[in-house]
Amino acid sequence: MAAGIDDVARAAGVSTATVSRALRDLPNVNKTTRERVRTVAAQLGYVASPSAASLASGRTRTIGLISPWISRWFFSNVIEGAEGTLRAHGFDVLLYTFDGRRRTSGARVDADVLRRRVDGILVVGLPLAEEEVESLLGLGHPLVCIGWGGFGQVTVRLDDRATARAATEHLIGLGHRRIAHITGAADDVALWSPPVDRAAGWRDALVAAGIGVDPRLEAHGDFDVAGGRASMRALLLRAPDVTAVFAASDEMAMGAILALRDAGLRVPQDVSVIGVDGHDLGELVGLTTMAQPASDQGAMAARLVLDMIAGVPTPNQTVVPTRLLERSSTAPPPRTAARPGFAPAS
Amino acid sequence: MAAGIDDVARAAGVSTATVSRALRDLPNVNKTTRERVRTVAAQLGYVASPSAASLASGRTRTIGLISPWISRWFFSNVIEGAEGTLRAHGFDVLLYTFDGRRRTSGARVDADVLRRRVDGILVVGLPLAEEEVESLLGLGHPLVCIGWGGFGQVTVRLDDRATARAATEHLIGLGHRRIAHITGAADDVALWSPPVDRAAGWRDALVAAGIGVDPRLEAHGDFDVAGGRASMRALLLRAPDVTAVFAASDEMAMGAILALRDAGLRVPQDVSVIGVDGHDLGELVGLTTMAQPASDQGAMAARLVLDMIAGVPTPNQTVVPTRLLERSSTAPPPRTAARPGFAPAS
DNA sequence: CTCACCCATGCAAGCGCTTACAGCGACTCT
DNA sequence: AGAGTCGCTGTAAGCGCTTGCATGGGTGAG
Numbered sequence A, B: 001m002a003a004g005i006d007d008v009a010r011a012a013g014v015s016t017a018t019v020s021r022a023l024r025d026l027p028n029v030n031k032t033t034r035e036r037v038r039t040v041a042a043q044l045g046y047v048a049s050p051s052a053a054s055l056a057s058g059r060t061r062t063i064g065l066i067s068p069w070i071s072r073w074f075f076s077n078v079i080e081g082a083e084g085t086l087r088a089h090g091f092d093v094l095l096y097t098f099d100g101r102r103r104t105s106g107a108r109v110d111a112d113v114l115r116r117r118v119d120g121i122l123v124v125g126l127p128l129a130e131e132e133v134e135s136l137l138g139l140g141h142p143l144v145c146i147g148w149g150g151f152g153q154v155t156v157r158l159d160d161r162a163t164a165r166a167a168t169e170h171l172i173g174l175g176h177r178r179i180a181h182i183t184g185a186a187d188d189v190a191l192w193s194p195p196v197d198r199a200a201g202w203r204d205a206l207v208a209a210g211i212g213v214d215p216r217l218e219a220h221g222d223f224d225v226a227g228g229r230a231s232m233r234a235l236l237l238r239a240p241d242v243t244a245v246f247a248a249s250d251e252m253a254m255g256a257i258l259a260l261r262d263a264g265l266r267v268p269q270d271v272s273v274i275g276v277d278g279h280d281l282g283e284l285v286g287l288t289t290m291a292q293p294a295s296d297q298g299a300m301a302a303r304l305v306l307d308m309i310a311g312v313p314t315p316n317q318t319v320v321p322t323r324l325l326e327r328s329s330t331a332p333p334p335r336t337a338a339r340p341g342f343a344p345a346s
Numbered sequence C: 001c002t003c004a005c006c007c008a009t010g011c012a013a014g015c016g017c018t019t020a021c022a023g024c025g026a027c028t029c030t
Numbered sequence D: 001a002g003a004g005t006c007g008c009t010g011t012a013a014g015c016g017c018t019t020g021c022a023t024g025g026g027t028g029a030g
Helices: A004-014 A016-023 A029-046 A050-057 A073-088 A130-137 A160-173 A191-209 A225-238 A250-262 A280-285 A292-309 B004-014 B016-023 B031-044 B049-055 B071-086 B132-138 B160-173 B193-208 B225-238 B250-262 B280-285 B292-312
Strands: A060-065 A092-097 A120-124 A144-145 A152-159 A178-186 A218-223 A244-246 A272-277 A288-289 A315-319 A321-326 B063-069 B094-095 B120-124 B143-146 B154-158 B177-182 B220-222 B244-247 B271-279 B290-292 B318-320 B322-327
Touching: A004 A016, A004 A029, A016 A029, A050 B049, A060 A073, A073 A092, A073 A120, A073 A292, A073 B063, A073 B094, A092 B071, A120 A292, A130 A144, A144 A292, A152 A160, A152 A292, A160 A178, A160 A191, A160 A244, A160 A272, A160 A288, A160 A321, A178 A191, A178 A225, A178 A250, A218 A225, A225 A244, A225 A250, A225 B280, A244 A250, A250 A272, A250 A280, A250 A321, A250 B280, A280 B225, A280 B250, A280 B280, A292 B063, B004 B016, B004 B031, B004 B280, B063 B071, B071 B120, B071 B225, B071 B292, B120 B292, B132 B143, B143 B292, B154 B160, B154 B292, B160 B177, B160 B193, B160 B244, B160 B271, B160 B290, B160 B322, B177 B193, B177 B250, B193 B220, B220 B225, B225 B244, B225 B250, B250 B280, B292 B318
Parallel strands: A060 A092, A060 A120, A120 A144, A144 A152, A152 A315, A178 A218, A178 A244, A244 A272, A272 A288, B063 B094, B063 B120, B120 B143, B143 B154, B154 B318, B177 B220, B177 B244, B244 B271, B271 B290
Antiparallel strands: A092 B094, A288 A321, B290 B322
């Protein structure tokens, strides 16, 4: 049915070897021969069988993209960026999602699925256990992590600590003193550097400003809107005098805003909120945030795996910049500590 | 290095053919033999080479997932649903994104990339031109469309017209008479059934209620937040007496809300807004919407391609239900038509 | 003019599986 | 008892490419 390499070879009057070399731009092919082969191949609508090529060469021209979610802002943007770059370089993207939450025993990511199937692996923002990384590396392919700092792996990420510090300093600069931090669930977050580092940055800023850290101002919950909302609710109960919140992600920040509204508090008049991400929909609630270039990180990581596959030396850590994106969710704290009645449920 | 089928065969004391059959659960393999092979394979950590298997069998156990975007709500959720189902059935997902906007000449989706690489194709919410569909079909693989009604292709989608009608009727029921519709750009939308059908449903409801259709109340723009915002802005200029808006997507509805705020109008006191989707973040702005099950549609579509590959007869059209999700962006129209000063820029 | 070398090409041996077909005991049926 | 069946297993021929090695016609140096 479909034309094979032999058909092209016959039609072009050369051997299959020459067709193979001509079409892949290998050296040692006469220019005119190459042209002729190209023309003939195009006429016949020839496209090489990836399976056959992989089997013969051992290369798949495919990258495995592992991500716990794809419908969250950071993840979908990273994937979009990576996919575009990989495709531009003629690489396919094999998508693997899995439940990022299940932290129970047993690997959540099964390395065997990728065996002999990809030339490289991209792991997006996922707190992998060391043994999972090991098994992935056991495949013998380059591996690049995005958004978290694997175990000495090649990584693209932001400076979480400095970013968190900058966010907190923004609040301090506005005059806030009771600044809470909302982040992921404590046990979930243990191995996952971004939340840990962001919490550290928050503390750094507080300590540097001579404010000191009140442990009651740290709230843990799911790393999403609902989690942020629940954390904020709990926070208001524990520390009703809080005037500002630094959330470790925009989605949690949005949840926090929702909880504040639920409590009848105004943002930013009563409580200021700042997040991290630069979520597209942050504008809906005027969210001030530390914006990070998600799609760029995907693209950079893609270029890194490609380089590693090509044997080009690559930097071990790529840190992308974040910038304060001021909107309307942060403002100076209210003059008086008095607030419209907020009564904890009894 | 890695164990091959021969290693397993040797270790198990059988032929490679038996190993192949045993591991793939083919019939005509003695139960104890199968067990032994399985054990040995596990011990050796044997995983069949997908390339070799594909080359020999002609099947790839891979599905191509074509989507114009992955970072938009509907798309990422569909992809997530499809990926999960496909993986559960042992299929890989090859992700292809491309610029959905570029409607200029020339195919935006290159069928050749998928040649001999997949067993089936999923096209997510994409207004493909007929020739693009043809070339995809030319690959000889099952194809199913999600969220739009290909050209007689197998499709999973909602009843756009009825959904739009229900949304509009909700507004009418609240007492609105000046009900606008915000949808995609006119030329972009021409071949794309959901926007067309949603506009038709909007008209249906208006006509059925004896209100009649004012063409000035139809606004076109990009199918995203920015587009919805621009459309709403234009709409306010053209028809300042509008009291309700039905947007063809939640993202556009959110944009509309932003534009209304920009204009100093309150939602829902001055203007009601309803969307379509059930976007996760709709709650941020209290968006009332016609919710659709996006991830389920992905899963259903996945099951359909799988069935088609297996030769199981499949329904040509699968229609998923939508439901009115009432939040706080819709309310009866203001008593008086008078409004806080809205002065069109001169 | 000859030899070494280089460039362009062809030959053919795989790559690691799947599967049509053949083989071979052990039964069943007549 | 002989022939046909059936269940299980093995043999071997590919699947459609890539690539190491061989070949052979130029080319420049000696």
